[in-house]
Amino acid sequence: MSLIEIKNLSVSYPSRRGVFKALQQVSLTLQAGEIHGLVGESGAGKSTIGSAIMGLLEHPGEISGGEIHFCGESIGELSDSALQQLRGSAIGMIFQDPLTSLNPLMSVGQQLIETICYHLKLSKSAAKERALALLKEVDIPQPEVRINQYPHQFSGGMRQRVVIALALCSEPKLLIADEPTTALDVSVQAQILELIKRLVKKHQLGVILVTHDMGVIAQTTDKVTVLFRGKVVESGPTQQLLAAPEHRYTQSLLSAVPRSDKKMPRFTQVSWLDGAKPLDKTDFARDWQGENNLHQSNAVPMLEVKNISLSFKAKSSIFSKTAAPTKAVDDVSFTVNYGEVFGIVGESGSGKSTIARLITRLYNPDSGSIHYRGESVVGKLQKQHLQNFRRRCQMIFQDPYSSINPRMRVRDIIAEPILLYGLNDRNGAYQRVAKLLDYLGLEQAAAVKYPHEFSGGQRQRISIARALATEPSLLICDEPTSALDVSIQAQILNILKDLQSELGLTMIFISHDLPVIRQMCDKVAVMKAGKIVELTESETLFTAAQHSYSQSLLKLMPDMHR
């Protein structure tokens, strides 16, 4: 008998604008001791399956068809209280963000003991013993000490371990893990995945692993189901499916995943997904009035960063005991040449974004210098010089939802820098906006719309259009695609690649994602704790990394091609 069997499950969310079908006729089976991956892009309905099994669909969602059998029993026929008994005792669930999954006011021990007592009806002391054993099992060091601590005293990875321990309290048979490692750094992600694998073996757990990350799927799961817009596209054993995808969607999805084993000239387009017009290749150069870096002399580097440091003093925060300054950027130097794509890679908190903000003058370095075309751009500058630099140095941000002002029309967003620098009058600016929209594959009607009418990928194009509006020569991209689905990521990266190759635009490309770095960059700096630990040609890093940290990062990188 299979652990869980889902037959033709449909979930719908009725709203006044009609019924949104989150899941349509989804079927899957899971055996004990098996990890089943659910993969798909946002809106595919992969998380909804987990919620449906748990009976925790958010209002007004409802199961509109199909059945879920758990150990042969139909979940749909259970009463609310029986379902509640089933949760926790037979099915456990862990969520994406370990930072918010724990009650901040209760100690870890209290939460564990409460759950254990509730399900296993143990005495307090017995429950505490089990809690300690669980903490030990999920590899929390010094469980006797940690058990009395509060969630805020744990790091992200440690918290996710506590979350797993909590989910395991009553020895469930099924664990639903909803993007369990998305919020974590690569190194921590590897450990958590390893832990899950170990627990599966030891307890004969069945795991439904929901993720958008093909690498995670490849390395962790036994079987995989690919979902697209609430429907199952393809399902099968992981190795087989990844090696030979049958459905066109799966194929394009896989091809869109940046490869870490070799550099490709371009990504395969998955354009039929986004509703945008096909974007094979855009001719930017034809109408580019800005400087073309291809024809620049290379006497001086475009950007020269020398020994910059920046510390953040904990600003009289009520939580801080001592105001020990944290060094966000510590003695960093590098140069970026004309037409080069310079990558910066590192885990969260390594200081890579701070560098972008130092170059764009959002922060002032404590020490060190930054020269753009041989002229300092740090501290007080002459107005003319400052404006020129600002115009030539533009930035693209990570989050397409917050990087453009939701209260402004698209044309005003894009025209704002043009008008600000007085490059054109309002009419001229709008004409330029129209051209930019055209380049980036957006309809002309987009100009008078507001950002909320666009998808994430389209918004990121608007963001790029704004950056290009002033004809920059240096474009800083701070994790420009990490909030996007892979297929959209491919489109955006293609656009950036085209820009670079056609205009010879100089770029600083910041990312935590090594495969993306490999696809995009000529040179890479690896950062750790504010310092550059390795600075080398991109290809060299991936073939012969020197520093041990770079090596470990490369090793831990989940990869479906390996």
Place this chain on the structure above:
Amino acid sequence: MEQTNSHTPTAEQMIAADNTTLIKRIMDSDIFYSFIRSPLIVIAAMLCLTLIFSAFFAPWLAPYDPFDQTTLSLWAANLPPLSTDEDGLFYLLGTDNQGRDILSAIMYGMRTSLIVGLAAVAFALVLGTSLGLVAAFFGGWIDSLLMRIADIQLSFPAILVALLIDGVAKAVLGTSQMESLAIYVLILAIGLSEWVQFARAVRAAALVEQRKEYVQAARIMGVPVPYIMLRHILPNVVSPILVIATISIAVAIITEATLSFLGVGIPQTEPSLGTLIRVGGNYLMSGEWWITLFPGFTLVLLVLSFNLLGDWLRDALNPRLK
């Protein structure tokens, strides 16, 4: 950096109105949908509009002009509702102790109350919003200072602040000037006691907005600070301002009424609702209930309709309660 992907389509749709299809957009928006679906709110809105309308058009709608001393007849004083005086004039809601028609007095009184309420809130809104934006944007000691002032202000509730300002103004201006300036002093006093709400809400919302990348983008571009605050941040913190403004109007009207009740508000010759209630209150025990209860009832309806609208707006504009 923390990412707050608070995607707020309702609020956006409401504010982000395209001129050409404004009505269509409104009709289509979630907030209008939520509005039309709650009968109580529709009633409250209609009531509110009716009251505001009858207040502002009182000179044309009211049966008598209660402020026209020349037409006032003391002999028609204290008539109960539905009476006719010696000259054959009819009074639907009766007359007060000076022979004023209660219905007309209510309409004119409501006008005074509304003017004070709206002006005080407008004043508080402008002051609070700008201080909130400044505090959020500049941070540091400016922020600390402003928020500390807000703290102190908070320890003295509206009534107390208003009483004090009124007292000080009386002392500084002298009695003769005070009379003509009473309404402005009242607006200032109530406005000053309400700005903290705006400042705090705007500051909190602006702090969130300011961490968003579109503001960083603007700063990288070198957009001037006032422009960033007004063009970029302000439109994105409109929802809390709107909610607080609606509720503040209710509070301001009640505060004005209370001050007038305590005798430090609007002079009795051009009474607001509060003054009418205060004067009428003296006749409650003697059986001339209409002098105080009708204005009282009107005041409650007016305040209640604003409160209902504000309360509904608060929920309807809260993206997290969708």
Place this chain on the structure above:
Amino acid sequence: MMNLKSIGNLTLKSAAIGAALLLATQIQAANTLRWSSAGDALTMDPHAQNETPTINMNRQVYDTLIQRDQNLKMEPGLALSWEPLSATQWQFNLRRGVTFHDGSAFSAEDVKFSIERAQANTSDFKAYVNTIESVEIIDDYTVLINTITPDPILPSYLTFVFMMDQTWSLTHKVSSPQDYNSSEETYAVRHANGTGAYSLLEREPDLKTVLQKNPNYWGPAAQIETIIHTPIASAPTRIAALLSNELDFVLDPPIQDLKRLDGEESIDVTSVPQIRTIFLGLDQGAKRLRSNPELGKNPLADKRVRKAMYMAIDIRAIKQKIMRGLAEPAGIITAPGVNGYNKALDSRLPYDRKQAKALLTQAGYPEGFKIRLDCPNNRYINDEAICQAVVSMLSKIDIKVSLNAQPKSIFFKTVGNNDSDFYLLGWGVATLDSEYVFRYLLNTRSDKIGTWNRANFSNAEVDQLIAKIQQEVDLAKRDQMIEQVWKITKEDITYLPLHHQVISWAMSSKLSLPIVASNEPLFRLATYKK
């Protein structure tokens, strides 16, 4: 079991305590008079505040040499008899065997001390005793009072000079009234040691004053054991408390409530004309109007304008509608019962709007003019409502009046500072003699006399007459001069008289308390009906 029992015990005990408390309050109620008025006495120091509520409270505790009975007739108080020995010398024979509340005996020493205390700089009663040159002690029970100038109404003034105990005052360092400069409150503010029918038992300013019957009172013993006064500022609350039997007596019920109160079986209302006349003051002496300087001149200086304003006032409407019949329209600014009052003088000009308008046109104001009316809103009965009515009535002859109604503290400051063109004032006559009106309201204004003559009326003849009146001992001659002053000022229309105020008291129908026109309750005369 033990626990339960002890809990039981505890509840029993607390119930017993509760019952005892309830019982105590009921017993207290049987021989207690609970009364209220809008304001409290400011102080128990008998010479510190010349203000009605303060005098009211002090009169229960302190006695004067001469006092007034319920009909306001002078009767012996602590002085058994008094007589003028000459134009400037009076002899007082004191009552024997009188003791203060602390048991010490009352004697001539105390009289001399008290009068001198009332003359002190910090006293608020200086004006009443400023004609006294010296007090001579003849023996323990005889004193001579020498005056600087002849003062025929000295006895009247002395009905306000309370007698204190010299020894007690010296012991507690209150030999003079409260010194404003001291930062500590003086003993006499909360404590009292008089010879009155009641002694002060408890005093919390603005909260509660409890008086207890003085068993050793020299006069007929008071009937009621305890008097409790609680000030209640809000009139509806005060009436509600009377209606719900939380009070036995309300000194100042709003007149609009009298009809309803009278209709209640458990409540009686009595009314009496008060010695107080309400009138409008017009500054005829100013060069131009303060509230309308653009006019460039002072229309009030023109008698025709004053007359027009007078005739535009429909006093009957004010009496009927605002005063609910409880007022007597006045022709002069003093009330029946005051020496010099004359029914013939007390007649009004007719209410005639047309003629008023004509007079105004004659005077050169066919379009009227703008002016501000200053008015108290918590001093006289329905003061603000009267002013509103006046505003409305004057507007009908095109005088545009703006009303400035204020609490009495601020109002008196405005008028006192000579900042008003047009104001509403009421004047009570403490001495029951017209001279009291003349010296404050009609004499040409100076530092010493005419201090409230904010009409800035100045007439040499009147001034001469007043000076004579103040010293004339021949009462018939004096009365003639008084009549003459009244005639001159009435003819001049110096003030616009409105009405003589009628006061009403509301009390439990079980209580019998004679109403006094001075609005000062005499609790020693109060009894509960059996």
Place this chain on the structure above:
Amino acid sequence: MGAIGLAMYKYLLQRLVQGILVMLVVTFVAFAIFHFLGDPVNNMVGESATDADRQMVRLQLGLDEPVIVQYFKFVGNILQGDFGISYRTRTSVIEQMAVRLPATLELSLVSGFFSILFGIPMGIYCALQPKSWLSRNFLVGSLVGISIPTFLSGLLLIYLFSVTLGWLPSQGRGGLVSLGWWDTSLVTLKGWSYIIMPALTLCIYQLTLITRMVRAEMQEVIRTDYIKFARARGLSNYIVQYRHALQNSLVPVVTIIGLQLGTVVAFSIITETVFNWPGLGQMFIQSIEFVDIPVMSAYLIFVGAFFVILNLIVDLVYALVDPRLRAA
């Protein structure tokens, strides 16, 4: 519970310093009013005083001295607990306040107690059963409650319960039992009969506020991941709602309730006037009417100090409840 961390001491110390700063500002405002607000002399001398009398009083009051001297005297006196003498009754202001303090505090506490007693359960109910008929009624009803001005509802209550029905006393404070210098009305039934109407009138505003706040906080908390996770662990609704959700919702609510109690004291101005409740608010209104400046400034300082102390208590409670602050 874990050891109180250094961070918390530092935090509390910081709050204390802020409190002192607030008090300095309040004192300054009080002094400014004292100094600039009108001329008290006219209110002290009688209706028949002469100009010379007035001038003499001015000198006696020290109103002719330089401002700075007066300010130093003012602060020095306050530090010694000397708020001066009322211009009107010429009694010691601090004594006057001491007599009235129990009345105001009891009224505020009882009203605060009512609003918490009813407000929190109503808020919880409204958050958990947002669609139910009862919670809609709670919400609309409480809005009606705050839309009726206190002075009107007070008068109507008196009319109904005292005059018409005769059930409750209309005014004042009775049934007092003396506990040392503190006269309480809370230990006798009679005492409660006096306090119940003013307290109910006063509590309506806070009640509405607390209901709404608890509801809003609870609705937010219920949407958090840790509540979802607690449900996913199969914990019963009861545990999830009352242990996890309520606990987390109450932390911010406690702060605001504490601060609200501060405003209750000031809100009581009107209630005390209507019900003739012998508290500080009534005293303040009287002092405004008579421009009795020492009383006005003393009241200001009292409200400020009360607020600062409440703030400190709230901060302390907050620090004790929230482990993120408590830990070293």
